[in-house]
Amino acid sequence: MSNELHVTSLIVQVKPEQMAEVRQKIMAIPNAELSANNDVKLVVVVEGPSQKSLMDDISTINAIPGVLSATMVYHQSEALEEGEI
DSSP states (O other), X not given: OOEEEEEXXXXXXXXXXXXXXXXXXXXXXXXEEEEXXXXXXXXXXXXXXXXXXXXXXXXXXXXXXXXXXXXXXEEEEEEEOTTOO
């Protein structure tokens, strides 16, 4: 049986006055990584073992106070052979 690796990138729009708190909460999500940011937008990359896990993380990001929207702009999945991480 093979495992899957799913990777997605998001554009997250944030209220400027809450950017620091939003960045901190996103960095606390184990499978999320901040890629770039400006005063109102973040690019976030999320990895997970399934599409459902990505959707759960996107829902978590959307629920952070100060987040206006989290929009998926890219998604890729790969089947991994046994032993690959």
